[in-house]
Amino acid sequence: MTPAEYQALTSPRLAHPARSLYILYLRHMARGDQTQPLDYPQLGKALAISADGEYRYRVTPAALTALLEELQQAGLLQLVDKPRAQHYHGARFKLPLKDMSGLAPLPARQFAMHGDWRPDPQFEGLAKLCGLLDSRFDEPELGEFIAYWLGRPEVFENQHQWTLKFVRTLKNKRSIKRPPAVTDGYQQQPAKADAEPSKRARQMIEEARRLSGQADGDSNEKDA
Structure with missing residues (x-):
């Protein structure tokens, strides 16, 4: 796991099922930095918890869609293609933080915005x-x-x-x-x-x- 992935996954705003979905399935089953077309039944089975032949925890298709959108908001997933507008069954994603292994560890300290803030070198x-x-x-x-x-x-x-x-x-x-660009003679200048x-x-x-x-x-x- 890269430092960038770790920082995104440890965000307190990310739900535990979303972390599990990324670590145990999406990242594990990805080829390189891209997932295979997602299969909702397989995703639901990967996240389900059963005991004594009964399900203690199950994920609905709507919940899966919400978890995938949560991972996108965290920067862990980037949509490549989406065959269906209503959900992500059959969709493929890129894992943009997976290839950032050469980056230095990211600071874990959180802070409020301040007037001297600037984006980092990444x-x-x-x-x-x-x-x-x-x-x-x-x-x-x-x-x-x-x-x-x-x-x-x-x-x-x-x-x-x-x-x-x-x-x-x-x-x-x-x-x-x-x-619109500013027109100067026959040339347009922004x-x-x-x-x-x-x-x-x-x-x-x-x-x-x-x-x-x-x-x-x-x-x-x-x-x-």
Whole structure:
């Protein structure tokens, strides 16, 4: 198991059946970094618990679908093809973290977002694994991401998980239709992005920091 897989699997948000499904079946039965077409009856049998000829625990097809989506959210699975829209029976997945064996161990400490946060050096590799071909970003994009999570100080993640969240944010933004290019004669030139953080991004960061400071002050008054 790679350090990246271990970090994703030990997330407290990942259900134990999802961990079992990944470790005992999907990873074990995969060829290279891809699964074979999934067979729901086999998956259900692999997760079922029986004693004295009776089932003590069984997984429904709907529950299997939810577990597979949970593993995708954790970055452990990446959909390759999906023959049916309603579920993942017959679908194939890539295990993107399985080939990251050469990476250094990831920090386990979780922390709330802070104003000086930056994605780690694994950012470009994670972006490609998640299907984000254009991994470039500017300061306004990073500032908006930081400002959003500064307003949610109750959310704690480790560095790898924060970087993965940023990758997904950029991927979602890239999927939105981009503004039309600026026409200059017979050539089309894309509109230039501001080199500095936008005024709105700076305001959001400052406001989030102010609210975070007030929350810390209230907490100290209560403790006193």
